[in-house]
Amino acid sequence: MRWREAMETALYGRDGFFIRERPADHFRTSVHASPLFAGAIATLLGRLDAALGHPERLDLVDVGAGCGELLTGILAALPDEVRGRVRATGVERAPRPGDLPPTIEWSATPPPRTAGLLIATEWLDNVPLEIVEVDFQSRILYCTSLLTPTDEPLHPADAAWLDRWWPLDGAPPGARAEIGRPRDEAWAAAAGTVERGLALAIDYGHFAAERPPFGTLTGYRDGRQVEPVPDGHRDLTAHVALDSLGDQVMAQRDALRLLGVDGARPPLALASTDPAGYVRALARASAAAELTDPSGLGGHYWVMRWV
Template sequence: MVDSEALWREALYGPSGFFTRGEVPADHFRTAALVGPELAEALLVLLERVDFALGRPARLDFVDVGAGGGELSAAVRAGASGSLAERLVVTAVDVGPARSWPGVRWTSELPSSVCGLLVGHEWLDAVPCPVVAGPSSHPWLDRWWPVAEGERAEIGEPRDVAWADAVSRVRGAALAVDYGHVRADRVAGRYAAGTFAAYRGGRRVEPVFDGSCDLTAHVALDACGEAAGGDRVLVSQRDALAALGLVGEVPPVGGAAWLAAAERASRIAELRAEGGLGSFGWLLHGVGVPVSSLLPPLPPWRP
């Protein structure tokens, strides 16, 4: 029997793996962090709320797990201001070569403790997991993704373990942002072909385990949430960004100010687009602070 999880892990994180040799997402696919500064702006609003809920600690962490090229970390560092900026420590976590961004620390290991906000932005989809075909007896599949004859699936247990570990290190909030699915849709057969895929140079390609491409699969965010436990919500990026003030309104005036506002509105529209980035799931855990102090009640996520 082929150990798909081990092959996947070696292809991404082995000595000559896709990520360990220095490949970055920006070279292969578009992410929300590359659209513009608006995602960082929204996360800074969320970080401000976490900061307030924690009582304005002397040190406030922003930890970017699976940082890739470090663009999100850099944008958060650059966008911080006032007292928050003075107390803020930004840490980018990635297995690839360290990038040089002003005010950003770089490490290959998760910090032992985080006081503030930990974000896994398109991190969990790159956590390797077993790929199965046809009926299979496994407790995780029985609970989260029953597989019928002729169907394929990914056993998301390694993602659950990784996310639960990350959340356990946090006092404040932990946020996973990713494309994924929920049990109702899995059971209904919406993902009968599975979601394991590969990308190279901006194009989807046939998956191979030779380190030449990014290997990924959608994330069972509902399972990750249950594994980490605690106070949490699972909502769409579209709704979460609006709740954090990103709505993309354009003032009814002309000139340079109008053009800048229109360009900003276009970027926000891309971040909130249904069927695109706006359909990403936001799994937010409050750890020592209530989630209700961070986001208002929003409709549950359904990709």
């Protein structure tokens, strides 16, 4: 079995990781780090609402919604007038969470004709993809579920993607690449449902000039990084080839600062005049600093397709 099929089964099969596990139990994302993230997305949605002329129905679609934490946080942060016009939809292959508010719809696929915001936070890194490796004869071969090379030649479409986005010419034996073509296609399909508004993918990734020579594939379980074994008991993830998606890209720390999330510490003088306010402001600054830290969550990227 090739790696892509094994990853698909391990993550999304009948007993797959994302079908029976709560992602928040195993890894931490911007959504789980602080309510400031949901608040920033709510600010973005409010600006989109104004740009769209305050439509009667404002769509909010979360692809890879997990247990609906982001949707719940965004709705809570919106003004009542805007919230009343929002049609919120969580897109996830797992069953609908039992504690999800009834106002949030649940679907296995994005709804058609979205007018508003479609967001995919750390979804593309879990879209299954092929792993290829250079052998001692300089051949580029698909990897199996055990991450060992096969003797199977590359499909022409995969070979073309590699030539364009992750060339392995002259790479040493053992060098690996992760063929992002399935991510490009998944993103094109999801973003293609947006008729008016913004499709936004938020993920960690890399660009052509800095592709890692041995790939980025890894696993997570119980908050720890583990070996990427496709056994259904761990998250399997690989960084996204951001430039192959073909859209505008911005660092998360820059995007959040434009939306009012800044990790600057409050003035020390506030501690004397308003001690409680100073503590609240300090806590907010600490949370904002985590979201914008370039060595952590701030190193994520926002991929934006405006329609």
